[in-house]
Amino acid sequence: MPVHLSSLLLLLAAAVITVVLCRSVKLPAMLGYLLVGMLIGPHALGLIASSDEATHLAEFGVVFLMFTLGLEFNLAKLNAMRRVVFGLGASQVAVTALLVCAAALLTGHDWKVGLALGGALAMSSTAMVSKLLSERNELNAAHGQNAIGILLFQDLAVVPFLIMLPVLGRSGEEMAWALGLAAVKIICVLVLLLNLGPRMMRPWFNLVAKQHSSELFMLNLLLVTLGIAWLTDLAGLSLALGAFLAGMLIAETEYRYQVEDDIRPFRDLLLGLFFVTVGMNLNFATLAAYWWLVLLVLLFLLPGKILIISGLARAFGNSPGNSLRTGFALGQGGEFAFVLLTLAAGAGLMPSALHQVMVASVVLSMLATPFLLQHSDKLVLRLAASEWMNLAANLHQIAVRTMETQGHVVLCGYGRSGQSLARILNEENIPFFALDLDPEKVREAGAAGESVMFGDAAKREVLMAAGLMRARALVVTYADTHSALKILELVHQLRPELPVIVRTFDDSDIDRLKASGAAEVVAEVLEGSLMLASHTLMMLGVPLNRVLKRIRNVREARYQMFRGFFRGIIEDVEEGERTQPRLHSVLLVPGAAAVGRPVGELGFAALNVEVRSLRRKNMRPTQPSTDFTLLAGDILVLLGEPENLAAAERLLLQGP
Template sequence: MPHHALEVVLLLLAAAVAVVTLCRQAQLPAMLGYLVVGIAIGPHALGLIASSAEASELAEYGVVFLMFTLGLEFSLPKLMAMRTVVFGLGSAQVIGTLVLVLGGAMLAGLPWQAGVALGGALAMSSTAIVSKLLAERMEVNAPHGQHAIGILLFQDLAVVPLLIIIPALGRAGGDPWEVLGWAVLKIALTLVILLYFGPRLLRPLFHLVAKGRSTELFVLNVLLVTLGIAYATAQAGLSLALGAFLAGMLIAETEYRHQVEEDIRPFRDLLLGLFFITVGMRLSLPAVWQQLGAVLLVFLFLTVGKTATIALMTRVFGRSPGTAVRTGMALAQGGEFGFVLLALAAGSGLLPAAAEQVGLAAILLSMLSAPFLIQHSDALVRRFIASDWMLQAMRLTQLAAKTMATSDHVILCGYGRSGQALARLLQKEDINIYALDLDPERVKEAAVAGENVSFGDATRREVLMSAGLARARALIVTYDDTGSALKILSVVRKERPDLPVIVRTWDDSDIERLRTAGADEVVAEIMEGSLMLASHAMMLLGVPLSRVLRHIRGAREERYSLFKGFFRGATDESLDEQAQPRLHSLQLDASARAVGCSVGEVGLAELGVLLKTLRRGGARIDEPENGETLQAGDVLVLLGAPELLARAERRLLRGE
């Protein structure tokens, strides 16, 4: 490799490391950082890289691996299950947006071929940004989330024919329809050959490689297959990216799909990052400034016009106004494939340089604004669409009516596998439960089966209140999502500071954060799995059960100081359990005798009871000092044997 090319690669790698670190700290998509770095170091800004054909050629392989991953994720059963949204609403969105942009481009004096390329690029939305934000807001399974994901699926599929059409239009020296016809014939022939012979060759090849039990050999084989098929399609006059997509589709039909996806990710992320840096390098800030009016116009189309277009089409498909507008706002931005198509159109000579600059700048601005639009979509919909208020109120009224006669129950936030297993165990002990879940299909099937479950977002105060929060006995977050759990804890601690709350998490990294927010118990899956594994191993090795239990209890106490006990339930009847220390929550009202006294003065220690936590408003004090003065409204979490807890409660409330 020439020294200049090596310098370019090193500079790009250094920039990539710096930007990913900063974006991780700022909780921003790394893709946006790559673009900004490309703008800064490119020939139109600082000029650290004057021009780099080598970097652009290397970054093109990032698109190859992106399309390969897209092929791996291609699922015909999933597409068929969502066929109305994907092929109906999705195709309407892409075609409708393309036609609108085509008309605008022709009015602006661009040829229709350039209008098609620009329309295809602007029709795309960012799968990475939208899926991440919807997941963070727990809206993937909401109606507008399902519609947004369905449209994104069709957009991903639409990239494939656009990768064929755009270069064909750019090479059209004579009749463009004749060129397109030949391109379609080529792709049809290539598809027949690959889809017929591919599975018959790939499966035995992967079986043979897997028998070698070598990770290095497996990765080499994946690279060979991916780049080999991409090379074959390029030799047929098509694009490398199309061949990579077909390779991904073929491997997705084998049992090695998930392993391949995991192994290829480092190559894809690295090269894709370089691709977005080189896209940023193409952006000329002086040219954008000269075309600022056109940039803002395209930006307004992406954020406002695209929202209106998608909302209108969603309404045509019979969805509510609130769902339609939320779907439109979720997709009101350009996407990563938009950059791919713009680069392809410019490289084919199809798109003028000025139009490319306008498209690049507008898509970048729309992607930067996407998090703010999605974050405030609920507020905007409720403010301007009165029927959405009525629909939400009706759902909450139905939920409240179902739980009106329920009291002393446990609210389960999430009704997946863990939630359903927990519900069955609680119901065996005659403990009433009521579950909230955001998967409409799951809720429908469970409700038909007679389960106490409703569709609702447990992070919202009005939903929890409608589920009987004021009358509940406990609340359990059954899914692993720290952000969502923190929102639920915030609501619960404001409305029911005395309510025991149990939260599930993946490991022990967020335990203190959740406990500070008000969780009484935090169950870490990794730790509990390890404890169960150790307990089974010790019992098989002949360690007495009492010692096994002592080891487990000691391990829990070291990790979770609050796990030193449990909240008593109505079914704790055995003599052995009656002797065990447990946790008990007690709220002091204004008439309690302990109000105004210090912790030391009430003498809990002499009763054999430990004050584990004191909650005052939104604050939490773990193991408060003896000099801490108790106030009306304080919630005390006490640890001790049942009979001692009863004596402590009488002393705190009545001074006995």
């Protein structure tokens, strides 16, 4: 029965609400789609009956997922990670599949069922793991690289499973003939596409791009993707394989990144519908009858897969800590497990009850992964004795490097922005110490004599080792709101008066960051637009002083602490530099003389000192009015000359 408009609206409303809830608690959106399907499907509330049309439409989500996967596969990337991809990744898929197959044989199932289950349970969630590792800034860490390499091989291994599973349900001779024919077909298709494809793809995309039409480019992209998928389906192979090959062909052209951006909305929408249909197929009556089997499979899937991956990573020369972290990241099932399980059930390889049990187990393993990763550091420290030594040695190295440093700036992140800031600090003879999670970047910077060490700035012990208690300021140089909020929370606990400057991409998170204690938030979009405006105005013949005045006015309105701080458009700041006004932060400790008094009674006017900003926990920094009452824990940012600032600080803490 086709999907009616009312059912579609109900589906969209449920998906939007559930996905919003999942994102608010930092869970992947795909889990929200699964929950939607489970709740509104025919086996739960029954709000929507199962629909063949919806299922067929959802299959195109898998097609576009395979297409974007093909975009990621290029020979250069595979060659650079060949040891992890084809060594560790191949070992993980092979060992997991063989163990699952052996377990299936021991429980009385056919080897075909074991092969189907082994292939499905060997997969992990590429979308979930890459997102979670990215949020934790661990993609460039050793275990992050291991995880990405294994995921790459898992995704590549999906292709032969997609070809094999539909024919495994046939008789012996027929199956052998079908597999042989499929092998011949895929060789012919690969030879044809990989020889003719690159020669035709680039000129064709160049011709389309020259028309300067975004809708034509999008139509052409859909035509190429679905057209190649249709050709492979016509040859008796899968739609997904054709989409994967189309992605590989386009990956070799200069339009790869544009294509990836254009195709993402279709992929995400249709893939979301796929996960909804998976959830709709979950039969709760069957699950209630076989709940013990679901728990048994889940106990193998999570701890068993973690042990397999950790052991293999250790055998490939990784440290115990990195090996365990790799296992914790990849212990769950993945989105391709649903594809392979559905394919196997459709080919008659497994009964409906077993299919339900496996899907439920994969869903539960995916639900557990975010929480498992959240506590992975504590688990690794408990399980790997050497990790304490490594952590202590790293903290010791950081502490030794910063032990004699006083009044320095702690830079969280040493990317392009961090390195540019470091150069300016060097020119001003201001010491700094940087923390970064990219080991290659740290090694190169260390070889060049830079004050950079490997460490996660979002951890208390790392910040303490970096000399947080002796620092003059802390700067978060990368645009990651989640990590910045963790750092701000730690700084507020350890040194609430320390000014923290945070970089962000746009204005969307400024209120959250400032309410968490950021002294200032610098948005890339604003600064980029100001430079764009200044160059545009100058090219249009606007006088330089007017351009600078316009930019100054915007910055004064945007950055509160600079308001009224620009004394002239062009002046020699070196002349009389010691008497120039500067900013200074003062923390009102319990018992300070100013606690409980309004700002207007402090007598700063006689000292020629201004209160530029006041920071209070869970409150956006503001310029207080004269009747604003001060509380213990408030941080006042004062503007004045050095001698007057010292007198104002004594006045605040000790009284007149």
